[in-house]
Amino acid sequence: xxxxxxxxxxxxxxxxxxxxxxxxxxxxxxxxxxxxxxxxxxxxxxxxxxxxxxxxxxxxxxxxxxxxxxxxxxxxxxxxxxxxxxxxxxxxxxxxxxxxxxxxxxxxxxxxxxxxxxxxxxxxxxxxxxxxxxxxxxxxxxxxxxxxxxxxxxxxxxxxxxxxxxxxxxxxxxxxxxxxxxxxxxxxxxxxxxxxxxxxxxxxxxxxxxxxxxxxxxxxxxxxxxxxxxxxxxxxxxxxxxxxxxxxxxxxxxxxxxxxxxxxxxxxxxxxxxxxxxxxxxxxxxxxxxxxxxxxxxxxxxxxxxxxxxxxxxxxxxxxxxxxxxxxxxxxxxxxxxxxxxxxxxxxx
Amino acid sequence: xxxxxxxxxxxxxxxxxxxxxxxxxxxxxxxxxxxxxxxxxxxxxxxxxxxxxxxxxxxxxxxxxxxxxxxxxxxxxxxxxxxxxxxxxxxxxxxxxxxxxxxxxxxxxxxxxxxxxxxxxxxxxxxxxxxxxxxxxxxxxxxxxxxxxxxxxxxxxxxxxxxxxxxxxxxxxxxxxxxxxxxxxxxxxxxxxxxxxxxxxxxxxxxxxxxxxxxxxxxxxxxxxxxxxxxxxxxxxxxxxxxxxxxxxxxxxxxxxxxxxxxxxxxxxxxxxxxxxxxxxxxxxxxxxxxxxxxxxxxxxxxxxxxxxxxxxxxxxxxxxxxxxxxxxxxxxxxxxxxxxxxxxxxxx
Numbered sequence: 001x002x003x004x005x006x007x008x009x010x011x012x013x014x015x016x017x018x019x020x021x022x023x024x025x026x027x028x029x030x031x032x033x034x035x036x037x038x039x040x041x042x043x044x045x046x047x048x049x050x051x052x053x054x055x056x057x058x059x060x061x062x063x064x065x066x067x068x069x070x071x072x073x074x075x076x077x078x079x080x081x082x083x084x085x086x087x088x089x090x091x092x093x094x095x096x097x098x099x100x101x102x103x104x105x106x107x108x109x110x111x112x113x114x115x116x117x118x119x120x121x122x123x124x125x126x127x128x129x130x131x132x133x134x135x136x137x138x139x140x141x142x143x144x145x146x147x148x149x150x151x152x153x154x155x156x157x158x159x160x161x162x163x164x165x166x167x168x169x170x171x172x173x174x175x176x177x178x179x180x181x182x183x184x185x186x187x188x189x190x191x192x193x194x195x196x197x198x199x200x201x202x203x204x205x206x207x208x209x210x211x212x213x214x215x216x217x218x219x220x221x222x223x224x225x226x227x228x229x230x231x232x233x234x235x236x237x238x239x240x241x242x243x244x245x246x247x248x249x250x251x252x253x254x255x256x257x258x259x260x261x262x263x264x265x266x267x268x269x270x271x272x273x274x275x276x277x278x279x280x281x282x283x284x285x286x287x288x289x290x291x292x293x294x295x296x297x298x299x300x301x302x303x304x305x306x307x308x309x310x311x312x313x314x315x316x317x318x319x320x321x322x323x324x325x326x327x328x329x330x331x332x333x334x335x336x337x338x339x340x341x342x343x344x345x346x347x348x349x
Numbered sequence: 350x351x352x353x354x355x356x357x358x359x360x361x362x363x364x365x366x367x368x369x370x371x372x373x374x375x376x377x378x379x380x381x382x383x384x385x386x387x388x389x390x391x392x393x394x395x396x397x398x399x400x401x402x403x404x405x406x407x408x409x410x411x412x413x414x415x416x417x418x419x420x421x422x423x424x425x426x427x428x429x430x431x432x433x434x435x436x437x438x439x440x441x442x443x444x445x446x447x448x449x450x451x452x453x454x455x456x457x458x459x460x461x462x463x464x465x466x467x468x469x470x471x472x473x474x475x476x477x478x479x480x481x482x483x484x485x486x487x488x489x490x491x492x493x494x495x496x497x498x499x500x501x502x503x504x505x506x507x508x509x510x511x512x513x514x515x516x517x518x519x520x521x522x523x524x525x526x527x528x529x530x531x532x533x534x535x536x537x538x539x540x541x542x543x544x545x546x547x548x549x550x551x552x553x554x555x556x557x558x559x560x561x562x563x564x565x566x567x568x569x570x571x572x573x574x575x576x577x578x579x580x581x582x583x584x585x586x587x588x589x590x591x592x593x594x595x596x597x598x599x600x601x602x603x604x605x606x607x608x609x610x611x612x613x614x615x616x617x618x619x620x621x622x623x624x625x626x627x628x629x630x631x632x633x634x635x636x637x638x639x640x641x642x643x644x645x646x647x648x649x650x651x652x653x654x655x656x657x658x659x660x661x662x663x664x665x666x667x668x669x670x671x672x673x674x675x676x677x678x679x680x681x682x683x684x685x686x687x688x689x690x691x692x693x694x695x696x697x698x
Contacts, residue, residue, distance in 0.1 A: 176568025219525025
């Protein structure tokens with residue numbers, strides 16, 4: 001990122017964005033389009049809605065937490081007729097319930113689903129959900145912000161229509177870029193989609209990409225960084241990166257259980273990129289986050305929305321390995337007693 | 350930017366965004382709100398429209414070129430009833446014509462104007478335009494992307510309602526952040542504005558800023574960079590920075606004239622942040638840009654839209670001084686003859 005800026009209308013940028021897009025497509029496992037936007041992941045989610053739907057369209061928002069609500073909120077802000085299928089926090093979405101909704105409402109134009117709900121540490125059964133949506137003509141619009149390259153996502157094989165991710169998650173680049181894939185089915189829907197758009201216009205983005213440019217000035221340092229992050233992923237290998245996240249996730253969960261803590265997500269849907277842990281009774285989750293930050297230099301995350309203070313979370317996506325998890329668990333082992341929690345003595349493991 | 354990432358929900362980021370916002374308000378010369386978005390300047394322009402208007406609202410788009418068209422296009426994309434007041438490329442907007450439109454259409458809800466039209470190297474007479482708009486209740490929505498901190502802009506004194514700029518312009522930070530000021534009058538309009546919005550929601554941005562956060566994950570390295578750029582501006586002094594841009598602009602125009610070239614913008618509206626120069630007859634402007642880049646390592650810009658190949662542009666905003674201009678003019682002095690243009694010999698100046 002400390003390289004000097006380059007002209008974003010010149011040949012050097014054209015090569016950068018072409019190389020980056022090729023690498024991104026490999027990671028999304030798609031031969032379709034992947035477009036990169038200068039914005040947070042939330043902006044990518046907005047693009048994934050407004051390019052493919054019209055006001056009044058019936059849409060099913062499948063939500064298991066904060067980010068499932070967010071994408072449904074975006075669709076609603078743009079006038080979609082959103083039905084919400086909500087599942088209890090800590091559980092995953094039930095594909096059978098999605099099937100029932102689709103058969104009751106054959107006019108459903110899109111299903112919105114969060115692959116990895118980082119607010120609760122839950123990974124939804126995306127492959128099963130996709131198989132059900134693919135029995136219909138509805139678009140499957142996926143928030144894969146905190147899953148892609150950390151958890152298996154197969155855009156073409158599973159038939160995912162629009163998939164959004166963000167640079168600061170398992171890609172391990174800094175925040176500020178959103179990447180969105182678009183299937184042929186989605187491009188067909190784009191032809192009649194009436195929601196207003198300008199900055200988020202993916203058709204325009206595709207036209208500019210063909211010329212090696214972006215419509216508006218791109219965040220050049222972040223493009224440099226993401227391109228570098230992509231070469232690191234390529235060097236490790238996508239399968240190996242996903243396997244590493246699985247090992248790290250399992251280690252985080254086991255470590256928390258060893259400490260006598262209770263996991264928030266049900267084991268069958270526990271995420272490999274973030275682990276949500278219940279704050280022990282009588283202890284404020286934010287106090288844990290603050291103590292571990294201030295005294296041990298480790299950044300945990302608190303709970304969001306209704307879970308503020310009730311849970312805390314260990315993020316383990318990107319360049320995280322087992323030793324990082326061990327250090328975090330050790331910090332908790334010495335921090336929790338200071339807040340009055342009795343950590344069990346387990347001896348040699 | 351090479352500092353490690355920080356938690357954007359933690360105290361360090363809260364201090365960063367608070368400091369940055371204080372400095373930005375000083376540069377905008379406003380005691381009102383300034384909100385920073387992770388996006389290109391174009392995204393900031395979209396925010397400056399969708400937060401304050403409703404579909405069907407009558408809006409006057411004052412345009413002297415590419416970027417004047419862009420902000421009018423954005424308003425139109427969201428359903429505004431846009432009347433375009435167009436002025437010939439190379440000239441500035443006529444405040445009298447704006448007054449006439451406002452008296453004929455007292456239902457005009459907003460006037461959209463580009464302060465500095467970088468496609469043609471023209472600076473519109475913003476202060477005069479503002480005085481006219483302030484005789485009415487219409488909002489004055491300003492694209493100051495390529496003017497702020499390089500050309501005088503006084504948000505409160507002139508009564509500018511919504512003003513957008515972007516980090517990579519005279520601020521001299523890398524691209525990827527848009528900064529938007531909002532007046533009290535604009536906030537009142539926000540209360541009834543019906544254009545759909547989510548990522549661009551400035552009211553939500555203001556709420557999050559109060560907590561020292563942004564709604565979506567911010568582009569942290571760019572926040573670091575902009576904060577640093579702001580301290581450099583403070584060190585030079587805003588008045589001195591604007592005076593330096595005036596000296597540099599004058600030197601660029603004089604240098605081009607010395608080379609026997611014709612300026613594109615009329616002298617009374619020539620910009621101090623970018624100089625547009627006509628390509629000599631029979632010479633492709635892009636050939637000049639390519640030769641000067643490839644052989645002399647200096648990035649000029651070509652013409653946009655209808656002016657592709659017909660003009661080329663010298664950008665001189667941010668950390669540019671007289672010696673940079675002299676180097677650029679010298680490069681043109683030796684490059685142009687290679688393309689068949691006869692540069693006059695002027696002797697000692």
